[in-house]
Amino acid sequence: MEAQEQKRSTVNAVLPARPNPTLLRRMAGSSWIGFVLNRAGGVLATFVVAVIMTFLIVRLIPGDPAVSAAGQNADLVRIEQVRQELGLDLPMPVQFMNYVTGVLRGDLGFSFSLNSPVSDGVFSRLPFTAGLAVLALLVVLVVAVPMGMSVGILTRNGRRTWLGSAFGYGTAFLSAIPAYVMATALVLIFAIWLKALPPAYSAGNITAAIILPCAALSIASICSIARIVRRETAVVLEQDYMRTARGWRVGTGRLYAKYALPNLLTTTLTLSGIIMIGMLGGAISVELVFNWPGLGFGIVNAVKTKDYPLIQGIVLVLAMLGSILTLIVDIVLAIVDPRIRG
Structure with missing residues (x-):
């Protein structure tokens, strides 16, 4: 009996330890973490690009947004007032920072066509x-x-x-x-x-x-x-x-x-x-x-x-x-x- 116990202990010392099933499940689940983080990074990158593009593309639309917001029959004083209300008189970097800050707060701005x-x-x-x-x-x-x-x-x-x-x-x-x-x-x-x-x-x-x-x-x-x-x-x-x-x-x-x-x-x-x-x-x-x-x-x-x-x-x-x-x-x-x- 002692010889068998000594032989079993020797074999157990040579063989690698049996893997823990709980640990294996955690290791298998870790692939989900990396996968989701990778895809979430893609969503974040899309958000960044979308914010930049939406800010720049409307600046390329012909016409003055302040004139459209104030109305075709508005005078210059009213147009300048609307331009200040919309923040269009500010430097472009300041406008962009205000836009990004508003988006992060969930504030997409005010629609003058829908009021x-x-x-x-x-x-x-x-x-x-x-x-x-x-x-x-x-x-x-x-x-x-x-x-x-x-x-x-x-x-x-x-x-x-x-x-x-x-x-x-x-x-x-x-x-x-x-x-x-x-x-x-x-x-x-x-x-x-x-x-x-x-x-x-x-x-x-x-x-x-x-x-x-x-x-x-x-x-x-x-x-x-x-x-x-x-x-x-x-x-x-x-x-x-x-x-x-x-x-x-x-x-x-x-x-x-x-x-x-x-x-x-x-x-x-x-x-x-x-x-x-x-x-x-x-x-x-x-x-x-x-x-x-x-x-x-x-x-x-x-x-x-x-x-x-x-x-x-x-x-x-x-x-x-x-x-x-x-x-x-x-x-x-x-x-x-x-x-x-x-």
């Missing part, structure tokens, strides 16, 4: 733009991924060439149509000819009014994502693990849902983040067609009236909204594919 704080005008319109963009993205993912996978499976190994050709030409044509042209066509077909849906925003029937704007934003993106998913499906189906799964006679639903789909989501979600940013830009033209009371409609009116505090606020919020949505997509990607955290 109210910029934050009120921006955040009253933000839910309309964000809701439209998020709904359009969900529609894109729900429609594009199954459609692309189905066509990729049906046309595998050169089968059904007619389906592959029709899918390729059809999606290429639809994805090339600008959002505002698609919006106009949808209004013409469904609102004027068929009289099935309202042609513009209606506060009393917002559920029906959002259908056409959502379709105008999502159709081109659906086609673009579906084309990529189809190509990715063709590549995944030829992988060795898919051949092995088919050799083990795994059920069709389980084969594609468990083994093929997860390997498609990384590329699809990455592109979805880029498409979401494009949707925020396309929402401006779509909102004009459908009279949708979002940030796009607001920024056009702000440019017309040369309301530079409102322009700064809307552009800054759109930039940060796009950055935050990209961060959310990155986090979802890290959950789906843990290798990204590395």
Whole structure:
């Protein structure tokens, strides 16, 4: 017995200590800390660039903001008074510091076209733009991924060439149509000819009014994502693990849902983040067609009236909204594919 105990102690001294499960979990979780800090640094950098650009870009708009704020019929005394109230008589560095300080306090300035704080005008319109963009993205993912996978499976190994050709030409044509042209066509077909849906925003029937704007934003993106998913499906189906799964006679639903789909989501979600940013830009033209009371409609009116505090606020919020949505997509990607955290 003593010899066995001495032998066991000798072996334990030679072998490395068994790792602590709690410590391993903490080490595994540390990858999340580095990942989130890295992405948060990107959001911070976007914020800094957006603040600088929004401050400088409105200075390039032709015309005097003080004249626009005071009114075309105002005299020189009133214009100078408004210029002092807006701080436009101060040196440029002082104006920039005042702007940065106000943004950090949550004060985006005062809109003279709305006669109210910029934050009120921006955040009253933000839910309309964000809701439209998020709904359009969900529609894109729900429609594009199954459609692309189905066509990729049906046309595998050169089968059904007619389906592959029709899918390729059809999606290429639809994805090339600008959002505002698609919006106009949808209004013409469904609102004027068929009289099935309202042609513009209606506060009393917002559920029906959002259908056409959502379709105008999502159709081109659906086609673009579906084309990529189809190509990715063709590549995944030829992988060795898919051949092995088919050799083990795994059920069709389980084969594609468990083994093929997860390997498609990384590329699809990455592109979805880029498409979401494009949707925020396309929402401006779509909102004009459908009279949708979002940030796009607001920024056009702000440019017309040369309301530079409102322009700064809307552009800054759109930039940060796009950055935050990209961060959310990155986090979802890290959950789906843990290798990204590395």
